[in-house]
Amino acid sequence: MEEEFMWEEYxxxxxxxxxxxxxxxxxxxxxxxxxxxxxxxxxxxxxxxxTYWVATIITTCGQLLLLRYSGYGDDRRADFWCDxxxxxxxxxxWCAQNHKTLTPPEAIREKYSDWTEFLVQDLTGxxxxxxxxxxxxxxxxxxxxLIVAGSVLELQNLSDPLLYWPVRVIQNIGGxxxxxxxxxxxxxxxxxxxxxxxxxxxxxxxxALENRLTLEPPTELRPLLSDRDWQQALQDAQADGQKDxxxxxxxxxxxxxxxxxxxxxxxxxxxxxxEQLLIRPVSVTKVYSDTYFQVTLDDLCAEAAPRxxxxxxxxxxxxxVQWCLKNGVALERPRGYEGPDFDWADYLKQSGSEAAPDAxxxxxxxxxxxxxxxxxxxxxxxxxxxxxxARVSRVRGRLLWLRLEGIPSALLxxxxxxxxxxxxxxxxxxxxxxxxxxxxxDVESMDIFPVGWCEANSYPLTPPLRxxxxxxxxxxxxxxxxxxxxxxxxxxxVACQPVAMDTGAANGRYCCSRVFVNHRCFSGPYLNKGRxxxxxxxxxxxxxxxxxxxLLSMLINAAYKPGRVLKELQQLQEPGxxxxxxxxxxxxxGKTYRSTVRIVRLAEQIPDFCRKVCVKLQCCPNLLxxxxxxxxxxxxxxxxxxxxxTYYYGKKRRxxxxxxxxxxxxxxxxxKRKAIFVQKKRRSSNMDFTAAGSPQDSDEEEEEDExxxxxxxxxxxSEPRDDQTDASSVEATGGGGRPRRAAxxxxxxxxxxxxxxxxxxxxxxxxxxxxxxxxxxxxxACSQNNRQQHKDVKVEEDGQLVLDxxxxxxxxDEVVQFxxxxxxxxxxxxxxxxxxxxxxxxxxxLPTVQECMDLKLGPAIKLxxxxxxxxxxxxxxxx
Numbered sequence: 100m101e102e103e104f105m106w107e108e109y110x111x112x113x114x115x116x117x118x119x120x121x122x123x124x125x126x127x128x129x130x131x132x133x134x135x136x137x138x139x140x141x142x143x144x145x146x147x148x149x150t151y152w153v154a155t156i157i158t159t160c161g162q163l164l165l166l167r168y169s170g171y172g173d174d175r176r177a178d179f180w181c182d183x184x185x186x187x188x189x190x191x192x193w194c195a196q197n198h199k200t201l202t203p204p205e206a207i208r209e210k211y212s213d214w215t216e217f218l219v220q221d222l223t224g225x226x227x228x229x230x231x232x233x234x235x236x237x238x239x240x241x242x243x244x245l246i247v248a249g250s251v252l253e254l255q256n257l258s259d260p261l262l263y264w265p266v267r268v269i270q271n272i273g274g275x276x277x278x279x280x281x282x283x284x285x286x287x288x289x290x291x292x293x294x295x296x297x298x299x300x301x302x303x304x305x306x307a308l309e310n311r312l313t314l315e316p317p318t319e320l321r322p323l324l325s326d327r328d329w330q331q332a333l334q335d336a337q338a339d340g341q342k343d344x345x346x347x348x349x350x351x352x353x354x355x356x357x358x359x360x361x362x363x364x365x366x367x368x369x370x371x372x373x374e375q376l377l378i379r380p381v382s383v384t385k386v387y388s389d390t391y392f393q394v395t396l397d398d399l400c401a402e403a404a405p406r407x408x409x410x411x412x413x414x415x416x417x418x419x420v421q422w423c424l425k426n427g428v429a430l431e432r433p434r435g436y437e438g439p440d441f442d443w444a445d446y447l448k449q450s451g452s453e454a455a456p457d458a459x460x461x462x463x464x465x466x467x468x469x470x471x472x473x474x475x476x477x478x479x480x481x482x483x484x485x486x487x488x489a490r491v492s493r494v495r496g497r498l499l500w501l502r503l504e505g506i507p508s509a510l511l512x513x514x515x516x517x518x519x520x521x522x523x524x525x526x527x528x529x530x531x532x533x534x535x536x537x538x539x540x541d542v543e544s545m546d547i548f549p550v551g552w553c554e555a556n557s558y559p560l561t562p563p564l565r566x567x568x569x570x571x572x573x574x575x576x577x578x579x580x581x582x583x584x585x586x587x588x589x590x591x592x593v594a595c596q597p598v599a600m601d602t603g604a605a606n607g608r609y610c611c612s613r614v615f616v617n618h619r620c621f622s623g624p625y626l627n628k629g630r631x632x633x634x635x636x637x638x639x640x641x642x643x644x645x646x647x648x649x650l651l652s653m654l655i656n657a658a659y660k661p662g663r664v665l666k667e668l669q670q671l672q673e674p675g676x677x678x679x680x681x682x683x684x685x686x687x688x689g690k691t692y693r694s695t696v697r698i699v700r701l702a703e704q705i706p707d708f709c710r711k712v713c714v715k716l717q718c719c720p721n722l723l724x725x726x727x728x729x730x731x732x733x734x735x736x737x738x739x740x741x742x743x744x745t746y747y748y749g750k751k752r753r754x755x756x757x758x759x760x761x762x763x764x765x766x767x768x769x770x771k772r773k774a775i776f777v778q779k780k781r782r783s784s785n786m787d788f789t790a791a792g793s794p795q796d797s798d799e800e801e802e803e804d805e806x807x808x809x810x811x812x813x814x815x816x817s818e819p820r821d822d823q824t825d826a827s828s829v830e831a832t833g834g835g836g837r838p839r840r841a842a843x844x845x846x847x848x849x850x851x852x853x854x855x856x857x858x859x860x861x862x863x864x865x866x867x868x869x870x871x872x873x874x875x876x877x878x879x880a881c882s883q884n885n886r887q888q889h890k891d892v893k894v895e896e897d898g899q900l901v902l903d904x905x906x907x908x909x910x911x912d913e914v915v916q917f918x919x920x921x922x923x924x925x926x927x928x929x930x931x932x933x934x935x936x937x938x939x940x941x942x943x944x945l946p947t948v949q950e951c952m953d954l955k956l957g958p959a960i961k962l963x964x965x966x967x968x969x970x971x972x973x974x975x976x977x978x
Contacts (some may be wrong), residue, residue, distance in 0.1 A: 103684070103691070104488075104562035106550050110474060115490070117550035118473040120959075121950050125297050126552065128352045129243040129274040130945055132159040132231050134183070137349075139221075141194055142166060142200070142229040143187035150202040151194050156228070160944050160963065162239045163970050164188075169221050170207045170214075176208065180941070180974035183232075183239040187707035191227040241275040243351050246296055246689065251340040253294065253307050254278060255300040256317055260391040260409050263307035264316050265336040266292070273556035274300075277484070282324050282332030292319060295485040295545035296349065297413070297627055298372060303350060304340035353647030358389045359412040365455040366447065367396060368423060368430060370416035370498065370539050372408055375480075378423055378539075379433045382452065399404060399435030413461055415497075415541030420447075420454035426495040462497070467542040469494050476553055476560060477501050479544035480538050486553055486744045487561040497542050551956045611702040613639035614650055614709065617728040621736035623718030625664050630657035637727075643705060647698045648681045651712070662692045663686035667715045669694045676708070677701050900972040907977070909937030921965045923958070941970055 110117060121127060138155050154166040157178060167178045181188070194201050200940045203214055211217045231237050237245055246252075248268055256262035269291065270277040276291045294301060316329050324332070361383045371377045373396070384407065385393035394417070396406040410417055420443050421431035432441035446453060469491055477489035486507075493500035540547055553560035606930055615637045622628045634653050637645045651668060658664040665685040672678070678697040685692045699708045710725040719736035721728050907919070911934055918927040929952050935943075941965050949959045 104560065106474075106554075108682075109488075109563070110550075115472060115474045117955060118475045118491070119468060119953065120549040120956050122468045122542075122945075123475075123547065124467075124543070124548050125274070125295055126376050126548060127946060127949075128884055129241075131352075132161070133245065133346075134159050134164060134349050135226070135230060135644075137226065138228045139169075139191050139225045140166075140233065141189045141191060142168075142181070144202065144204070144751075145203070146205070148187075150200045151189070152201060152203055153221070158942060158944065160970060161967050163974065165942075168204050168207070170203055170217065171840070177204070180970055182971060182974060187778060188228070190230040190233060191222060191225075193230075206880075229346060229348055232348070237346065242348055242352070243271070243296060244269050246276065249306065249339075250343070250345045251281065251304050251336050252345060253302045253304055253314075254280075254294075255302070256315075258318070258407070258409065261385050262313050262315050263302065264314060265304060265340070267336070271296075272558045280320060280337040282316065282329055283320070287323065290323075291484075293478070297352060298545060299352075299353065299356060301350075302352075303345055303347060304337065340973060347596065354413070356390050357412045359392060360459045360777060361386065361392045361455055364452050365459075366397075366450070366452050367394070367420060367455045367459075368407075368418040370418075370432075372416070373406055374431075376420070376500075376537055376539060377430045377927075378428060380433055380446070383455070384797075386797075397433040399433050403434065412459070415544055416539075417460065419457045419460050422496070428498075435449060453780050454586065465497055465542065465926075466494055469499055469542055474550055474794065476548040476550065477503060477538075477540070479503055479561070480546075486548070486558065486562055487556065488563050489949060490549070492537070499540050499542060499544075499547075500537050501547075503536045503538065503561075504563035536695070551955055555960070556957055600966050607701060609643055609700055610641065610704055611639055611643045611646055612725070613637040613724060614646055614705065614725055615727045616653075617719075617722055617724070617732065619730075620719035620722040620728065620732050620734075623713075624719060625658050625660070625667070625716050626654065627657055627659055631722075633657075640803045642832075644681065644700050644703055645678055645699050646685045647705070647708065648683070651683055651696065651698070652721075654712075654716070655683060655685045659685050660683075664716065665692055665694050665696075666714070671711060671715055673707075673711065676704055721925055747832050767802045900968045900974050902969070902976060905977045906941060906969050908939040909940065911936050913937070914940050917969070918965070923962045923965055924950070926954070926958070926962060940966060941973060 106117070109115075118699060119425045131185065134156055136158055138156045139153055140156070141151045142154045144152060154168040155169060157165040157167050162172045162179050162183050164183055165178055165180055169176065172178055193199070201214075201218070203210075206687055219294045232240070246268055250268040252268065254266045256718040265281045266278040267281055269278050269279050276294055276296055277935055278294060279288070280290060283290055314333060316324075321329070328669075363383055365383045365385055367381060367383070369381045371379045380397045381394040383392055384395040384399055384405075384494070387393065387409070393407050394410055395588060398405075422428075430441060431682065433446075434445070436443070443454070470702055471491055471494055473491045475489050475491070476486050479487050481483040487505040489503050492502045513600055565863045616631070617632075617636050618632050618636075622631050638650045638653070643645050655661045655664050655668075665683060669684065676697065676699050678699050678763050679693045681698050683696050685694075699705060706725055709725070712718045713720045713722050719732060719734055720959075721732050721734060721736070818823050911931060914935055915927045915931050918924060918930055930940075933939075933951070943963070945959060945963045948954060949956070952959070952962075954962070
């Protein structure tokens with residue numbers, strides 16, 4: 100099974116640095132809210148829901164808006180937060196259309212004598228919030244999310260800027276759109292185009308006709324359909340576009356192209372769009388308008404077919420004459436050029452042309468902060484649908500040389516055209532195989548993305564190619580299952596087989612022979628007997644830590660609930676062990692859980708380690724170990740019941756081994772816990788929650804789920820925090836069984852894990868409202884958790900935070916205390932260093948957090964999620 104690629108691990112392994120997220124301007128813009136500060140809207144009055152007043156958007160945070168009523172001027176004391184998904188918000192003019200009353204707030208009612216005149220002046224020249232963002236399916240969505248599959252846009256022709264044709268959105272990946280010309284079907288998917296939604300070639304439907312441009316399908320696509328079919332496709336697209344038009348807010352961030360100063364005959368340098376890693380001389384051969392012009396590749400051979408491209412003043416890759424010479428970059432001379440060395444002065448004199456002045460080009464020295472050896476994610480030019488791990492290998496002015504680590508450089512042949520351009524001598528020096536895994540991009544390119552962009556948008560990332568021969572650090576040799584007894588000597592090592600063995604004797608202190616999985620032994624309540632039977636008979640030989648890490652990973656994957664086994668292994672530790680920390684992962688229902696487990700390093704400690712693992716997992720002590728139990732187990736575990744092993748070897752062990760009546764005590768304990776449950780039940784609803792889906796007893800499983808949600812899941816899942824639970828999927832029992840509500844358990848414990856604060860502004864424990872009762876186990880587990888030394892935070896019906904103090908009054912220490920109680924505790928020192936109090940906390944946004952705290956996208960989003968929870972609670976309780 101291929102190992103999941105993790106950026107954090109890879110950067111730590113390579114010692115690399117991720118490119119700062121803030122230097123990817125197009126990504127930063129795509130994360131902004133559709134609502135902009137300064138927009139006006141009409142808000143229902145809190146004191147009288149039948150009356151409304153005009154408010155201005157001060158700032159945004161996700162779906163939360165900070166508003167200020169018109170008339171307050173610069174006074175921010177009455178600012179209030181509202182949730183665009185729940186508040187009654189309308190565009191300016193809605194009250195007049197629906198015969199509603201506009202009444203100013205009572206606090207400022209006497210400020211102006213003529214409020215009508217005031218509103219006329221206040222609204223003149225202002226921008227109202229779009230109606231479709233306040234109601235309907237697009238309500239509260241970010242700009243990038245307004246483009247949905249099926250939306251119709253207009254795309255500029257690559258070879259003629261005056262021609263457009265409608266395209267349909269097939270996919271929207273974080274603003275990166277997969278587009279298909281209208282009229283074409285899935286069988287023409289090879290003609291799809293990938294562009295970021297901010298690309299200047301994209302326009303709203305109807306833009307071409309409004310600007311007196313022509314709608315024609317691209318020349319190379321016309322043979323695919325008849326003229327009648329193309330026209331019918333155009334009519335259908337226009338009808339669809341009018342029915343579900345893309346909001347114009349999508350194009351509010353499109354840059355207006357400046358006028359250019361190029362003239363026909365001017366020469367310049369350009370990164371060749373037809374050849375990899377080449378910069379060539381080109382000439383301006385046509386000027387379409389004051390915005391667009393055409394350049395053609397210089398080729399002095401008589402039989403050469405012209406190659407042209409449409410450019411504008413901000414086109415990436417166009418460079419002034421002598422740029423390559425000044426930046427130490429090789430300039431490819433024109434094909435057919437005679438002379439040992441290419442010289443621009445001689446070339447311009449021979450051709451009787453002039454160089455384009457430097458003023459025609461954008462800032463060619465602007466690097467936007469990119470440096471060599473930074474890591475990022477980049478589109479593969481040969482396969483635009485593929486995004487790869489990339490490293491900046493060189494920076495020259497605005498140009499970046501990228502190494503796409505996921506593409507083999509020695510497997511793709513050199514293009515035939517390059518063979519014609521390069522002479523034989525240069526072929527021999529550079530090698531016949533041209534590395535297609537490298538490319539040149541502009542610092543403003545929309546085909547490069549920050550580390551973690553693919554993961555944030557659930558899009559596959561092509562990981563780096565790992566060498567077949569790994570260093571002594573990967574995976575130990577796994578013995579085939581058919582092998583019934585250990586061989587006398589280790590099997591021969593095949594060349595390039597990843598064997599984690601030190602050079603020298605295999606029986607060294609830090610190496611072990613093999614660790615066996617005895618399939619006949621009792622597997623306990625956590626491990627699936629069928630999956631255990633499918634595991635290899637042994638793992639090893641190899642380095643002790645690697646052999647055990649592989650063995651534990653196999654056990655986790657063989658569990659009913661991998662996250663629960665990971666949680667048990669997390670607690671595995673003995674003072675006398677010579678151990679090291681290893682990160683293990685568990686996948687369950689689309690979520691990935693990670694935890695650090697201590698693994699012994701010495702061969703003589705392996706038997707004790709394996710036995711401790713078995714005891715933790717409540718299985719036979721001989722299930723794992725250096726000894727093969729081919730026929731029978733000394734514990735005679737195959738004839739024992741599950742109850743015996745759960746009691747004697749499980750974590751609920753209370754008594755020494757006994758028989759008969761001694762087992763009555765656990766039963767009395769259960770009756771006592773049930774009595775507690777009955778008492779709690781009187782104060783709550785008549786509904787109960789219990790977990791299902793495991794062969795374990797329901798009471799035990801429920802308690803396990805709670806502990807899991809408070810330990811392993813907490814802060815270790817790659818999923819959003821509110822969903823970080825490894826509880827089983829809960830099914831409703833039939834007949835007289837009690838309803839099972841896993842979702843309610845998740846919400847209750849997510850909030851409990853989030854809000855274990857204690858003193859300060861966060862309050863004490865709160866009994867959930869009627870009809871949403873947490874189980875007795877959840878109440879006791881939260882209060883008895885050793886790591887939670889404070890009372891629970893109050894929890895509402897939907898699991899949101901409830902505060903006892905207005906967060907605007909929080910001090911810096913109280914803010915730090917709040918951050919420490921979340922899964923962003925590692926960032927608490929930043930809040931203390933920056934003196935962020937409650938007021939500053941409520942004004943933080945994602946761009947501010949990324950820029951001022953220099954955080955990666957993932958941690959920044961998690962932090963803003965926690966801040967947003969406070970904002971929601973603040974709005975509902977104190978605004």
